[in-house]
Every structure is written in C-alpha cells, then in structure tokens.
Amino acid sequence: MRIKDLTAYLEELAPLSYQESYDNAGLIVGNPNEIINGVLISLDSTEDVVEEAIQRGCNIIVAHHPIVFKNLKKITGKNYVERTIIKAIKNDIAIYATHTNLDNVINGVSFKIAQLLGLQQVRILAPKTDLLMKLVVFVPVESTGQLLDALYAAGAGEIGNYSQCSFRVEGKGTFKPNAKANPTIGQSGGPMEEVEENRVEVIFPAYLKNIVLAAMRKGHVYEEIAHYLTALGNENQEVGSGAIGILLQEMAETDFLAYLKQKMKVSVIRHTALLDKPIRKVAVCGGAGSFLLGDAMRSGADIFITADYKYHEFFDAEKRIIIADIGHYESEQFTKELLKDYICKKFTNFAVHLSETPTNPVKYYY
Structure with a gap:
C-alpha cells in the first residue's frame, strides 16, 4: 500500500473540504507514492515523535494537529516546527494531519469523547450549513x-x-x-x-x-x-462542531465530575459554579470549544465539556450551564485510538502504532 491509499481512506472518514478555512490538514510532508512501511499515530508532530517513527520503522506519521499551521518562508531549523520538518524530510518520513476536518464529522473527535462517557443518542451539536x-x-x-x-x-x-x-x-x-x-x-x-x-x-x-x-x-x-x-442551505446533520448526548442515568454534579475525571484520565478540571441539579444531557467538544457555548445552552445541555477556556469566558455560563475545561491535550488524547481503529479496519499489511512520546506541553504541579 502507498501513502496515497492511506490518505484517501482517511479522507473518506474526514474529507479535507470539511476543514476550517484557517486549517492545514492533509499531507504536509512526503511523497504520496511511497510504499508504507509502518504508521505512527500521534496527537502532535514533534522532533521526538519523528525520532520515535525512525526507531519503530514507520515512514508516515498520522497526527491530529498539523505541524505547519502558518506559512513558512524559510526552513532553517530556528524553531521546533522547522526542525521537525527537516528531520522528517531527511529520514523520508511523511507527515499527515487530520485536524478540524476530523473535528467536524460524525464519529470524529467529539464523538470519541461521547463514546468514552457512555453517552446515548449522540448527534452533532452545531451542524454546518451550505x-x-x-x-x-x-x-x-x-x-x-x-x-x-x-x-x-x-x-x-x-x-x-x-x-x-x-x-x-x-x-x-x-x-x-x-x-x-x-x-x-x-x-x-x-x-x-x-x-x-x-x-x-x-x-x-x-x-x-x-x-x-x-x-x-x-x-x-x-x-x-x-x-x-x-x-x-440545509443543515448537514453529519457535519459540524461538537457533539451532544444523554447519560443512561442522571448523575449528581460532583459524581459526574469524578466520573469525567476518571473516564478522560485527567488530573484536574476547571469548572464554573455547580448549579445543584442533576446531570443528564452532556455537550462536548474536543480542543478549544468556547465558540460552542451558545449551542450547548440552546440544546439544553446541563454541562459543556471542552478546553482552552479563558478567565472571562467562564462568566458566560450565566449560571445556566456548567462549563468544564479538562485541557486541550486531555480532551483529544483518545483521538489516536480513534484513528488506529479506523485504519486497522481497512489495512492489515503494515504495522500501526500509537505513539508513546508525550507531547502535552502543559504540565501540572500538585
């Protein structure tokens, strides 16, 4: 199998046309006609991830976040982005990113969170039009x-x-x-x-x-x-941001926060004031999702789980909903499993590895 066979398959799940205008999903480095030796799946592409690919004999990295997000005018190795690109090219390792296009589809990033939380009747939180x-x-x-x-x-x-x-x-x-x-x-x-x-x-x-x-x-x-x-102009119910579903049984707020912490393997949750009512309807968005708060409220969600909330944005909850910020990396870490499962359904003639290289740039002191 060639790299182009793998990328075409990934784009059946998450077409590149569904990425946001600011994004840079797709094949970033590499020759699409190269035969695949092995695939390394990571949330991010870094120098250490490229080194892991070398050691594992993988010649393509499938990442969620694009290593090149802005235009590069020079590649001199002055920062981690340029050094990662140089190292990948020197070692004939392709880098492919499936980012907001994977965020925007059914069974994408937010649906993986919903699955981990055991939500039922899951649907797109904010369907796209046109x-x-x-x-x-x-x-x-x-x-x-x-x-x-x-x-x-x-x-x-x-x-x-x-x-x-x-x-x-x-x-x-x-x-x-x-x-x-x-x-x-x-x-x-x-x-x-x-x-x-x-x-x-x-x-x-x-x-x-x-x-x-x-x-x-x-x-x-x-x-x-x-x-x-x-x-x-219809809403496309299969394309859009975030996801929403319901728990099989409602839970007390503190019980649900403990459940969330355990299921998502997070060490800390930043959240707004509790509202002293049970949690049943849950809205989620992997990564930075504050732009979806209005949709979560209108949907009647009891809690909105996402990441990258700023101080003043927490006030927007207006005591109508709980905002739970679990961290960017933490909210998307299981995307690797989503991609591995999807790839392994189709391809059996090359190895698929989950990266073991830690790429979360945020550390916590307890």
Missing part, C-alpha cells in the same frame, strides 16, 4: 434504476442513517433531434419525440459534485442529459 447539493435529472422510466444505482454508488442519496434516498415523479419529456444528434430514442433529423420519463432528485455532499456528475453521465442512456444542480 454543504449539500441536490441533483435533478430526467431519465426514461425504464432506465431509472440503472441511473439511480450509478448515483448511489457515487455517494448520492445518503441522509443520516438512510441510504438510496431519492424522489421521483413521472411525466412526459419531449425533444427533437437535429441532423448532428445521435439519439437513444428516435432518429437524427427526425420528428419531435415524446418519452415517458422520471424526474429524479437526489441529495449529496457538495464535495462529491464531480464524482456524482461523472456517475450520472456514465449511468444515463441519453446523449444530452437534462439536469440541474441546486446548492442547499
């Missing part, structure tokens, strides 16, 4: 199944837990072939034809546009295909 498109295409009735099969295979017609979703209505299509036409029905330069057709509609993620259109052309019987595309 990520879906609708295709309307007209096809002879007897050829409808063939066309739909091609569209479904390309990824169209999937809505939440349902696949092969479409709408069709039957009507009558008309056309008159000119002398240059090569019609499926009728003759070149012939009279106007009337055909019983279906108007077929399917929804698909916008990033699949070219793939879906190619499938339409391949699966359709007409030389010229009457169709149109519409960008949708």
Whole structure:
C-alpha cells in the first residue's frame, strides 16, 4: 500500500473540504507514492515523535494537529516546527494531519469523547450549513434504476442513517433531434419525440459534485442529459462542531465530575459554579470549544465539556450551564485510538502504532 491509499481512506472518514478555512490538514510532508512501511499515530508532530517513527520503522506519521499551521518562508531549523520538518524530510518520513476536518464529522473527535462517557443518542451539536447539493435529472422510466444505482454508488442519496434516498415523479419529456444528434430514442433529423420519463432528485455532499456528475453521465442512456444542480442551505446533520448526548442515568454534579475525571484520565478540571441539579444531557467538544457555548445552552445541555477556556469566558455560563475545561491535550488524547481503529479496519499489511512520546506541553504541579 502507498501513502496515497492511506490518505484517501482517511479522507473518506474526514474529507479535507470539511476543514476550517484557517486549517492545514492533509499531507504536509512526503511523497504520496511511497510504499508504507509502518504508521505512527500521534496527537502532535514533534522532533521526538519523528525520532520515535525512525526507531519503530514507520515512514508516515498520522497526527491530529498539523505541524505547519502558518506559512513558512524559510526552513532553517530556528524553531521546533522547522526542525521537525527537516528531520522528517531527511529520514523520508511523511507527515499527515487530520485536524478540524476530523473535528467536524460524525464519529470524529467529539464523538470519541461521547463514546468514552457512555453517552446515548449522540448527534452533532452545531451542524454546518451550505454543504449539500441536490441533483435533478430526467431519465426514461425504464432506465431509472440503472441511473439511480450509478448515483448511489457515487455517494448520492445518503441522509443520516438512510441510504438510496431519492424522489421521483413521472411525466412526459419531449425533444427533437437535429441532423448532428445521435439519439437513444428516435432518429437524427427526425420528428419531435415524446418519452415517458422520471424526474429524479437526489441529495449529496457538495464535495462529491464531480464524482456524482461523472456517475450520472456514465449511468444515463441519453446523449444530452437534462439536469440541474441546486446548492442547499440545509443543515448537514453529519457535519459540524461538537457533539451532544444523554447519560443512561442522571448523575449528581460532583459524581459526574469524578466520573469525567476518571473516564478522560485527567488530573484536574476547571469548572464554573455547580448549579445543584442533576446531570443528564452532556455537550462536548474536543480542543478549544468556547465558540460552542451558545449551542450547548440552546440544546439544553446541563454541562459543556471542552478546553482552552479563558478567565472571562467562564462568566458566560450565566449560571445556566456548567462549563468544564479538562485541557486541550486531555480532551483529544483518545483521538489516536480513534484513528488506529479506523485504519486497522481497512489495512492489515503494515504495522500501526500509537505513539508513546508525550507531547502535552502543559504540565501540572500538585
């Protein structure tokens, strides 16, 4: 298997088009055509992580955080970013990052936290809009199944837990072939034809546009295909920030904080004042999630678990919700397991290792 096979698979889980505009996910260092010797999974890419990859015989690091986040004008080794890049290149080690795109999908970073906490009925906390498109295409009735099969295979017609979703209505299509036409029905330069057709509609993620259109052309019987595309403003329930779910049984606030500490393996939790009411609905966001507080409140969550809260931002809880800051590294540390499990489902012909190099830059004194 080559690096490009692995990265293409990772992008099925977390398409690069779902990363935030400021992000730098994707293959940062390395040749996509190189054969994979082994994979090292880490939260961060550092010099020590590259050294671990060397020692383990791994030639690709799959990290959550991109080592290059801002533009690099020079690579002279003056800081840890440049030194990491230099060391990786010298040792033929690729570095791939799956960052906010992995934050923004179902079964991504926040869903891993929800799983660890045993939350049920988990969904995206803040779904994104303007990520879906609708295709309307007209096809002879007897050829409808063939066309739909091609569209479904390309990824169209999937809505939440349902696949092969479409709408069709039957009507009558008309056309008159000119002398240059090569019609499926009728003759070149012939009279106007009337055909019983279906108007077929399917929804698909916008990033699949070219793939879906190619499938339409391949699966359709007409030389010229009457169709149109519409960008949708709908919320995409499978793409967005954070996650929210409910506990099987409500817990007292202090009991839940102890439970949270144990499940997430954290040494300290910074939190707002307790509200003297049970915890049942829980909102989570891996990494810096203060921007989701309003969504957590509107969802009716009893507690919002995230990281990187600033002093004044804690006041925004307004005694309506508990904010629990468990630390950036701590909230995302299990992302490594998420990625390993996903990779191992597909690939068995190379070793996949979880990095043992500590990369948390924050230390605590007790």
